[in-house]
Amino acid sequence: MYIGVDIGGTAIKAGIVDESGDIVKKKETATNVHRGYEAIEKDIIDLISDLKKEVEEKGNTVKSIGIGIPGIADVNHDIVIYCTNLKWRNVPLGKNLKEHFNLPVYIENDATVAGLAEAVKGSTKGYKNSLFLTLGTGVGGSIIINDKIFNGSHGIGSEIGHMIVGENFYDCNCGNNGCLETFASATALIKYTKKLIKEGYKDTIIMDKIDGDLDKLNAKIIFDSAKEGDELANKSVDRMVKYLSIGIGSLINIMDPGIIAIGGGISKAGEFLLDKIREEVPKYVIFNEVKFADIVIAQLKNDAGIIGAAMLHNFM
Structure with a gap:
């Protein structure tokens, strides 16, 4: 199983996704951008933790975590370089998630992620x-x-x-x-x-x-x-x-x-x-x-x- 997180200016949406690209479970919370990066990072960790626990309670494992952001990240998926809508610059989201969950973490622009989804399950498959x-x-x-x-x-x-x-x-x-x-x-x-x-x-x-x-x-x-x-x-x-x-x-x-x-x-x-x-x-x-x-x-x-x-x- 895999966990996908879609970070937007209004809501943070997360889900458990199986090998075929089907969503098994979804959760979301309000972004509330005004709170700043640290508070939003905590919400992301909490969402992922809840979903990861559900996967493991059913005897499965989470193999990786993917994040879609309205901005760009570095090539190592460690640092979010720039997110205008979230007012983020050079924040260590990927690095912190890798350390917290001890799993591979991938971060890409939200349009890139949406296009990838279409290639997996949608119009460009x-x-x-x-x-x-x-x-x-x-x-x-x-x-x-x-x-x-x-x-x-x-x-x-x-x-x-x-x-x-x-x-x-x-x-x-x-x-x-x-x-x-x-x-x-x-x-x-x-x-x-x-x-x-x-x-x-x-x-x-x-x-x-x-x-x-x-x-x-x-x-x-x-x-x-x-x-x-x-x-x-x-x-x-x-x-x-x-x-x-x-x-x-x-x-x-x-x-x-x-x-x-x-x-x-x-x-x-x-x-x-x-x-x-x-x-x-x-x-x-x-x-x-x-x-x-x-x-x-x-x-x-x-x-x-x-x-x-x-x-x-x-x-x-």
């Missing part, structure tokens, strides 16, 4: 080379090549959201201009729609849906309006799809994956979104007369973090 994109507040990614996680020589690869795909009207949080996540995230979609409305584009059902209050605007409202044929909503969605497709096309040209899965909150737009992406991507693929990657919606949703973290041992 059976493909040696796959790409996973999570479109939410930002854009994250996971690259698997020959059944192994690719994260570069220093553990900071697969930052797909920060590939430059164009020139934008605002800078990314990383300091650059033109990052994919400033075009293809929920945040980007909302910012652009607000920009158009503030510039005078008022003939839209969006304003009725939000009672004229731009603070109520979200990506779902924009997509729902686009599905209803709203001109402004479709203008925003089509712009997002264009730049997302530039990014996907570039990644296809570079790595030629067998399949690409789209996850995150925006993926809830389903076939409406996929149809647009599938129509646009071939414009940016060099050899589009040859079969290239299928593009699908990710399957595992909220369980991906636990499953992927627990299965890290198989992909290192």
Whole structure:
């Protein structure tokens, strides 16, 4: 058995996962970021301890612990180098867990972990080379090549959201201009729609849906309006799809994956979104007369973090 932990800004989710990647038991607790690293580390240890005890009471053993984090860790899985949402810098999470439990501990970025889960149990299972994109507040990614996680020589690869795909009207949080996540995230979609409305584009059902209050605007409202044929909503969605497709096309040209899965909150737009992406991507693929990657919606949703973290041992 394996234990997977998914650390988010709102909740810490942990689970027992079997050899097949099925979750046997889940537990979670609130993150409460304001408490600081030490208190959160204690909660993680308590969750793991409870699950480990359950495994051992049934005569089984825990072989390893995997952790998904909203940031990056060092190549030895000892130190979490940076987690913006958790306000962590250079904290010894992996080192401390290894010492406490005397087990192998693996730590990876949460998007990497989610993509790994899809490869084990979800939409990209059976493909040696796959790409996973999570479109939410930002854009994250996971690259698997020959059944192994690719994260570069220093553990900071697969930052797909920060590939430059164009020139934008605002800078990314990383300091650059033109990052994919400033075009293809929920945040980007909302910012652009607000920009158009503030510039005078008022003939839209969006304003009725939000009672004229731009603070109520979200990506779902924009997509729902686009599905209803709203001109402004479709203008925003089509712009997002264009730049997302530039990014996907570039990644296809570079790595030629067998399949690409789209996850995150925006993926809830389903076939409406996929149809647009599938129509646009071939414009940016060099050899589009040859079969290239299928593009699908990710399957595992909220369980991906636990499953992927627990299965890290198989992909290192």
